[in-house]
Amino acid sequence: MRVGLHWSVLAIVVLVALTLARGRFPSAHAGESAWVYWGLGIVTAIVFLVSLLAHELAHAVVARRNGIEVEGITLWMLGGVARLRGEAKDPGAELRIAGVGPLVSAAAGVLFTGVAVWLEILAVPGLVVEAMAWLAAINFVLAVFNAVPAAPLDGGRVLRAFLWWRSGDRVRAALSAANAGRALGWFMLFAGFASVLVTGDLGGLWSALIGWFLIAAATAEVREAQLRGALAGLAVRQVMTPDPVTVAATDTVEHLLSTTPFGRYRHSTLPVVSHDGTPVGLMTVARINRVPVEARCATAVAGVMCPLTDVATAEPGEAVMDLLPRLESSAERRALVLDDGHLVGIVALSDITRAVSWLTTATRSGPVTTAKQGRHGDG
Known part of the structure; x- marks a missing residue:
């Protein structure tokens, strides 16, 4: 502690x-x-x-x-x-x-x-x-x-x-x-x-x-x-981005930048996986920017990523409110969603904020109630 x-x-x-x-x-x-x-x-x-x-x-x-x-x-x-x-x-x-x-x-x-x-x-x-x-x-x-x-x-x-x-x-x-x-x-x-x-x-x-x-x-x-x-009653699987784009831990930073479709998918954070697909960390744009341009061709992703031990993790069925304190205290403000050790999604604070906006709107507008009802049903 x-x-x-x-x-x-x-x-x-x-x-x-x-x-x-x-x-x-x-x-x-x-x-x-x-x-x-x-x-x-x-x-x-x-x-x-x-x-x-x-x-x-x-x-x-x-x-x-x-x-x-x-x-x-x-x-x-x-x-x-x-x-x-x-x-x-x-x-x-x-x-x-x-x-x-x-x-x-x-x-x-x-x-x-x-x-x-x-x-x-x-x-x-x-x-x-x-x-x-x-x-x-x-x-x-x-x-x-x-x-x-x-x-x-x-x-x-x-x-x-x-x-x-x-x-x-x-x-x-x-x-x-x-x-x-x-x-x-x-x-x-x-x-x-x-x-x-x-x-x-x-x-x-x-x-x-x-x-x-x-x-x-x-x-x-x-x-x-x-x-x-x-x-209340909202599970992590309902706010996460499923099947996120990943990067191999053995790739170099230069290879990552040349092959990963940042512009197409608009990702600023990528889960890092080992050769067998096991999640081992998280890579962010901020961490890439710390690597000098001339060193990127010889620097492996594993050397600059945020290791999994320092990344918030969650299970798909976990309540979002239970995850929120860990997410807010994590350095990267991201959580990897793991199901029996396998990567199934990623969650950011912005995902939860959007969910709150939708649920608040559904609550205030009388006719639109299905989102709130579904939220309780999944609890």
Whole structure:
């Protein structure tokens, strides 16, 4: 599992360290040098990031136990995101995956509280105890805040699982949870700015920033829920390009350019196959352009292609919505469709976009309903 750090992580480390080193630590325990305050502030900020990572790892572990592949975790300024390849299959799995996050944060709060008490009994310098107490408090705050029933917070996922279980309509449940998230975001945004204007306390900017994040993330979830509704029951075989033109891995780049009918078929991406027709990779125009003109006659396709291990793959009967996260995260934005290891098609994001356009049009126009009915029938 890959763990990544967004550049904004540096910002949160600096902000937390600044808040502690210039504010809480000197106020609670005066008389220490600035180096001590800053050093402990930076260490505390890093431990805080570790607790965020534990929160996201808990989501990832439970997701795997429920049969969902985890692509990785990315920590950023306001927390973290576990990137899951797929969705929970039932409300129970959704509840378990979402609920474990606040529980881990609460457990971390209890742990840091115990460490703070233990250190105080051992007569450890009060500044260290203060750092442990802050870590305990911030983890309790994270647990409570994440439990708020508004997407994309964990509590919003729990709300979505409950509404899904109650109504049986996953899309409607997701829309309700996301709209709750947008309402919370607008409230925090206005409350934060009002606090700054009325009291002059710049701390209200934190509330406004978090509110803005919630609005953006919840709006994205609304779009995803609407997309899920449009693509419900749609299989990969219904959007793929069947029997795509292929290129042999042993061909040279020059031979590829001279024989492949790019102009006729308008292909910019070609599956690469071995001598027996087994797919081994993907070749794109961008990769061809990286090869100097004078070297193309001696460069094999296999040497510059994107290997199959780095290409998204799917099965013909797989749901398009399950493929979409893998497709969006892939470098080439293409997926090879394999049936028992044999290449049967290729899918691009543009194929899915066209399908959504057709299905949306069919839904809005009363007489044209066959596309939507067929879509449900194939599910």
